[in-house]
Amino acid sequence: MSDDRDSTTLPESHGDAPSTARRDRARPDQFVEVTVSTRALVKVVGVVLATLGLLWAADAARDLVSMLIISTFFALALVPGVNYLQHRYEWRRGAAVGVIYVAGLVAMVLLILVLIPAIAEFAQRIGESGEEWIEELDTRLEDTIGIDLISEEDAESAAGDASSGLDEWSEDVVGGVLSIASSGVGLLFQLATIAMFTFYFAADFPKLLRSFLSWFSPDMQQRLGWTIDEAVRQTGGYFYSRLLLMVINGLGFFAVLVAVGMSVALAIPLSLFGGFVSVFIPAIGTYIGGAVPIVITLADRGLTAALIVLAYVVLYQQIENYWLSPRLSAKTMTLNGGLAFGAAIGGGALFGPMGAFMALPVAALITSFIKNYRKANEVVYRSIYDTDEPAADAGGQAGPAADGAT
Structure with missing residues (x-):
C-alpha cells in the first residue's frame, strides 16, 4: 500500500511545482534592489562639476586657447626647419628659431614695401585706363560670342569704383601698419603672445615631447609619439611645400607677364595674387588664381x-601636378581634392581665414x-561599376598599428 501511495503522490508534487513557480514570477511586489553608495554619488557630482568648470574656463579663456592652438600649429610647422638648421650647422634650437x-x-x-606701392600704382592705372579696358573687353566678347555685357556708363562707374577701392585699401593697410604701435595694443599683444x-614650443619641442610622453605607458608612448611625429x-x-610652390608659380607669373609687355606695377600684384x-x-x-x-x-x-598667359597657366599646372607636387608634397601630405576643399570651407566658416x-x-593628419x-580587411566584393584595378595594399600607410604596436 505504501508503494501505491507513493506512486500517486509523486505526480501531484511534480505537477504543482511549475504552477507555484509561475505564481512566484507573477507577484507584482518583486523588484530588483539597487544600492547607490554616497561615495559613487559624490564622484558623479564631482565629475559633472569639474566638466562644467572646465567648459566655463575654456569659454572665458577662448582667446588664450585660440592663440595656443595657432602657436602650436606654427611651432609644428617650424620644427622641421629648426631641426635642419640644428643638424646642418650645429646651432642651438633657440638660435635656429x-x-x-x-x-x-x-x-x-x-x-x-614692394606690394603697397605696386597696388597704389595699379589703382592709378585702373583709374586712368580702367574704362578703356572694360570697353575693349566688352567689345571683344561681343565680337566673339555676340553678347554686350556692360554699357559705357557702367564701365566708367566700375572703373572708378575699382580705383577708389584699391586706393582706400592701400591707404588702410599703410595706416594700419603705422598705427599698430600706438592704437593696436590688443593686436600687438596677441601677435607677441x-x-x-x-x-x-619650437625651441623646446624635444623636452616638451619627452615630458608629455613620460605620463604614459611604453605601448601608449609608441602610439602617441608616432601621432606627434606625423x-x-x-x-x-x-x-x-606650399610656400615653395607659391614662390615658383609667382616667379613664373611675373616672368610671363613682363614678357608680354605688362608693366612691373601690374605684374607684381598679379603674380602674388596668382601664386598665393x-x-x-x-x-x-587654381582657376581663380x-x-x-x-x-x-x-x-x-x-x-x-x-592667350600666352593662359598657355603658361595650363603648362604650369601640368608641371606642378605631375612633377613638382609629387616631389614636394606627395610624401608629406596626401589628401583627396574634395576632402581638401571641404576642409578649407569648413575651417574658414568656423575660424575664419586662419581656420x-x-x-x-589637420584634415590630412586625421x-x-x-x-x-583602423583595421583593414580584404575587399572580396567587386562592383559591376568598378573599372579600376584593385589596390595592391589596402592597409594605407605604415604606422604603429601596422607595425604591431598595441
Whole structure:
C-alpha cells in the first residue's frame, strides 16, 4: 500500500511545482534592489562639476586657447626647419628659431614695401585706363560670342569704383601698419603672445615631447609619439611645400607677364595674387588664381598676350601636378581634392581665414590616423561599376598599428 501511495503522490508534487513557480514570477511586489553608495554619488557630482568648470574656463579663456592652438600649429610647422638648421650647422634650437623669425620678418617688410606701392600704382592705372579696358573687353566678347555685357556708363562707374577701392585699401593697410604701435595694443599683444608661445614650443619641442610622453605607458608612448611625429611631418611638409610652390608659380607669373609687355606695377600684384591663391586655396583657387591675371592681361595687352598667359597657366599646372607636387608634397601630405576643399570651407566658416589655412594639414593628419589605426580587411566584393584595378595594399600607410604596436 505504501508503494501505491507513493506512486500517486509523486505526480501531484511534480505537477504543482511549475504552477507555484509561475505564481512566484507573477507577484507584482518583486523588484530588483539597487544600492547607490554616497561615495559613487559624490564622484558623479564631482565629475559633472569639474566638466562644467572646465567648459566655463575654456569659454572665458577662448582667446588664450585660440592663440595656443595657432602657436602650436606654427611651432609644428617650424620644427622641421629648426631641426635642419640644428643638424646642418650645429646651432642651438633657440638660435635656429631666431634666424627663422628674422628671415620671416625681413620677407614681410620687403613684401609690404614692394606690394603697397605696386597696388597704389595699379589703382592709378585702373583709374586712368580702367574704362578703356572694360570697353575693349566688352567689345571683344561681343565680337566673339555676340553678347554686350556692360554699357559705357557702367564701365566708367566700375572703373572708378575699382580705383577708389584699391586706393582706400592701400591707404588702410599703410595706416594700419603705422598705427599698430600706438592704437593696436590688443593686436600687438596677441601677435607677441603667439610669437612667444611659438618660439617656446619650437625651441623646446624635444623636452616638451619627452615630458608629455613620460605620463604614459611604453605601448601608449609608441602610439602617441608616432601621432606627434606625423603631425609635425604633415604640418611642416604642407607649409614648406606650399610656400615653395607659391614662390615658383609667382616667379613664373611675373616672368610671363613682363614678357608680354605688362608693366612691373601690374605684374607684381598679379603674380602674388596668382601664386598665393592657386596654391593655398584648394581646387577652385587654381582657376581663380589664373583667371584674374588672364582677364587683366586681355584688357591691358590684348588677346595674344592673354592667350600666352593662359598657355603658361595650363603648362604650369601640368608641371606642378605631375612633377613638382609629387616631389614636394606627395610624401608629406596626401589628401583627396574634395576632402581638401571641404576642409578649407569648413575651417574658414568656423575660424575664419586662419581656420581655412590650418584646415588642410589637420584634415590630412586625421586621414592619416584613420588609415593607420583602423583595421583593414580584404575587399572580396567587386562592383559591376568598378573599372579600376584593385589596390595592391589596402592597409594605407605604415604606422604603429601596422607595425604591431598595441
